Amino acid sequence: MVRRKIIRIVFTALMGQVLLIAQEKDSEINIEESAEVFLEEYSDDFEEAFFEALKQKGIENYDRAINLFLECKRLDDKNIVIDHELAKAYFLNKNYNLARDYGVAALISEPENSWYLNTLVEALEKQGSSIEDLDMGIFSDNLKLQQNLALIYYKKEKYEDALAVLKNLKKTTFLDDLTSKINDSIEKRNKISQKTTFSATVNNTSESTSSLNGYKGRIQSLIRTNNHMILKQVAADAAENFPSQPYFYYAQGYAFNKTGKHRDAIEVLEASLDYLVGDISLANKIYSELGEAYNGINNSVKANMYLRKVKPGF
Template identity: 25%
Template sequence: MKKSILLFFFFGMFFPVLLLAQTEPNDIALANDEFQDSFYESLLQKGIENYDKAITALEKCQKLQPNNATIFFEFGKNYLAQKQYVKAYSSFEKATQIDPKNKWFWVGMYDVCYETKDFSQAIIIVTKLIEFKKEYKEDLVSLYMNTQQFDKALNLINELNETVGKSEMRDNYKLQILRESKYQNSEKDNLIAQIKKFPKEESNYIALIYLYSESNQEEKALEIAKKLETEIPTSSWAQVSLFKFHLNNNDGANAVKAMNIVLESKNIDQKIKHRILNEFLIFINNKPQFDTDLEKAIAYFDTDTAVKVALEIGKFYHNKKDWDKAIKYYEKHLNTNSEDFATQILLFEVYTQKMQFDILAKKAEDLIEIFPLQPQFYYFAGLANNQLQKFKKASSLLEMGLDYLVNDKALQINFYIQLGEAYSGLGDVVKKESYFSKAEKILKEKN
């Protein structure tokens, strides 16, 4: 009795029984019971993934109610589960023909298109689904992308950005589309229109500045940057473009102001900040009046773990053979990264270039006390003591360092040369010639 009541409620709600005229009451009851039992059986078999049996039960239902849309919908679900895509699509389609106002019948057709990657047909179905639910426009964007209808995708992205707000997915799609220059002009027009409509929306200015810069329209990029600065005086993004403009005009003072605003901003990506610092570094080469500004700029990156800014600036000046500044920034970096052996070696190379052998000797010997297994420190300590004519100390340090040297032929050659120099200073000709010969032998083997 409970089963009959439940089934009556279920089918009475969703599956109206279609009867022929002049049918006897007893016949009606029997047909209705048979339909309900068969339908219940189909649901049961589908639930345990016996799709063939579910379909057999549905065929009995169809004979009793040949125009019941829900039966075709159930056929579609079972065929889809079996990956019989043609039959599944045909069944869902038949359901929509009987009852075109039921959203789920259309969803069934969409599911088949999605499974078979028939994106062109899916566009037709989703266009219909949008009538039921506007959110399907998001699906339509993806379908346009998959079918490379980028112009339609871009128009729909812009529509959705304005009506429902931006999304990460649509932003990524838009970036992909705008890599092709032929779509950039329409996007520029769209952004100009958006700026007129929403003059306080910063992201539209930023996107337009980027597009103008990418297409080498620097004057227009500057114009938009100035407009952004006027409309939103607190915008740090405006200063990104203005910074470059000031550099191009050799206006260091205003470039510094713009740079500081950008570096202070929490809204600007670190990569952009690094780029600005690099551009400023190149600009101030041979302009010592900006040294203090550079120091302040570097301080913004003290907590940056991704890029060691002081180290990179040290390397910059190292390559330019500006030894004093290279030392300054290497030492600044080492103040907080004392175990960075590679930078210690770079610093020692600069001390050597500066012929500051007293400083080099002390620092190298101090590091030997802390890190006694690092052969490079023994080498520089020996080199410095040789130059200071402390030959006995040099030879002792160099011979100790050799014990820690492993598979580094270039450094081994340098050790032997310095040992030759040390014993030359000590007047030991035999050892001098021995070490110079060892250096020469390894050099020949390398070549």
């Protein structure tokens, strides 16, 4: 009974996250009741496997989590929630092909679920692809799915992709409002880009711009002025030209954190540690950003691990 109560609480939280995203704001949803009904339909074996899978995923033991979710799938092969959990677990385990396959299965079952759509979009991005490349009949026929996709692209700052989706939709208040927001964001981005380019042209010779010190100067200026979108581009270019310089990875991770892309931040910040030698001040900055990134994905264990590495006085 204790285990059943615990898993009901866990699943209620999971169900709430999915339903809050998938439903309209004015929908009346009893999340606890939904979780209760869901759990009552399944055996103790299913609950045990599901609970343990969530636990293993939470401690980043993704192989074990996947095996347990597959056991849940064996016990109920039509469970959409498990398809989505498998998509997320495979994504975290960097198996993007299977993340895509299970993401497609979940989305086909519930095309208007924006949470399912977002997971699939992220898996496809890792493969250099997009949902438009998939042969899915639900895409062109479902207005809500296309609206959700446009919103996802907008939040990811992929403004041109969002506009490409919107141009195929009928004129509505939603279309007008989102198009206006996107155009405003593009205008701001272009102004920042032009200002940064002009500043670089005036203050730097062509030699210094492409040099290590030139990059550092531009990055420091962008951090001071909070130009996070341009900072990501400049830092990525600097890291490509000077791959053994941890500062450039730090700057890129900093920009990712400031724009809410915490998983991308973790990837580049942890890569910077491979090149970090003797610079305690920079190490403190990297550890602090890693702490922020892991807190951003609700992994307090990893966040505290890195924050404890920060040395005071530097």
